[in-house]
Amino acid sequence: MSTSKRKFSLLRRREEYHSHYTALDIGTEVIKALVVKREGDKGIVIGVGKVRQSLTDMHAGAVADIQAVIDNCDKALSEAEDMCQIIPGQAVIGIAGEQVKGFSTSVSVPRSQPQTRITEAELAQTLQLVQRRALREAVRQMSTELGVSEVNVKLVHSAITSVLVDGYAVSNPLNFQGRVLDVTVFNTFAPLTHIGALQTIAQELDLELVATVAEPYALARGCATDEIYEFGGIFVDVGGGTTDVALVRKGGIEGTKMFALGGRAFTRRIATDLSMSLEEAEQFKISHGEGRLPADQRALAHNAVTPNAEVLAQGVALTLEELARGDMLPPAIYLAGGGAALPEIADQLALLQWTEYLPFSKQPSIRVLTPADVRDIYDTTGLLVGSQDITPMGLAHHAIQLDTEEDQPLGGLMRRIMKAMKV
Secondary structure, three states: OOHHHHHHHHHHOHHHOOOEEEEEEEOOOEEEEEEEEEEOOEEEEEEEEEEEOOOOOEEOOEEOOHHHHHHHHHHHHHHHHHHHOOOOOEEEEEEOOOOOEEEEEEEEEEOOOOOOOOOHHHHHHHHHHHHHHHHHHHHHHHHHHHOOOOOOEEEEEEEEEEEEEOOEEOOOOOOOOOOEEEEEEEEEEEEHHHHHHHHHHHHHOOOEEEEEEEHHHHHHHHHOOHHHHHHOEEEEEEOOOOEEEEEEEOOEEEEEEEEOOOHHHHHHHHHHHOOOOHHHHHHHHHHHHOOOOOHHHHHHHHHHHHHHHHHHHHHHHHHHHHHHOOOOEOOEEEEEOHHHHOHHHHHHHHHOOHHHHOOEOOOOEEEEOOHHHOOOEEEOOOOOOOHHHHHHHHHHHHHHHHHHHHHOHHHHHHHHHHHHHOO
């Protein structure tokens, strides 16, 4: 379907515009598009499209060839839309890649007049303080990593994760009295080139981009139960080009980090070791992940995949060392993404002596997530069955949550501050 045809269909279907979303996961290996129908606070997946990308379209989770990615997205969207005969105009797009940074920033503001009630103006001032500090930190981190003095950083997504008045957690601090106001905000930043590419893709496809969100954030938020928020959890998303790690601790998502090793490296290793083309190696890897290889071939796949799985497990450990900041880590690791289907990855993570090197109180449990673990998202197509489908379902969960956040008093205030700061 051409984009002009998509636009024409949109005009005929305005009544479905707000009750349906598109969740678009632009993966290194596969683009996944879901059409999601909103029913109360739940999302029903009624259309799915999947299109494999070519090797030059993406690099380390970031868009390398915009036009090729637009064409692939168009195919995936059309596939999903044709399945349910609905064309949503609003889209949530996931963002991944090594340069995407997600972290929590807190400020503690002593109040000179504790007996006065907290006003919206005072809260706005505190939030601006948090965001300025976060932006400075993002610029500093990226400049150091990229080796340049000044990098143009854009804010992708912001969420207030906790507000305390004199140490007590409140959902809305307005009109409370107290001596100290503590606010923690989770922000995701990315280089301007990243964001610009996604905005171009959305424009070309006539999608109204209602949110871009870091994929590990959406995954953690979609799968974290009340118990995980209480005791903490570590989410590891093994994609085609990158592995994304999200840390849930102290009741909220505290940080996300990504490193450039994913399923594509495993495919290359199989191709080299077993003298296959990349296409053959990819199919061989998928068959191994699905447990469909005969015993002799399974042994070959295991030997080819294990060295990379060891490196990936070490990469997760190094990332967690940075995210931990010396504080105790939660003893539960949850795996998702296409790579999580390879049993060697969970095996290598289980073999690491975590307590010797990192602040774990005990050896963490390792569990591979399934689509059923994504809360409040229900698949009616029967096509979302594997670990690679969890991330787009996490994006769908985020899309459904957006409307709920709109209704919360702090959500609207945060949006106005972002607009005013133009970050």
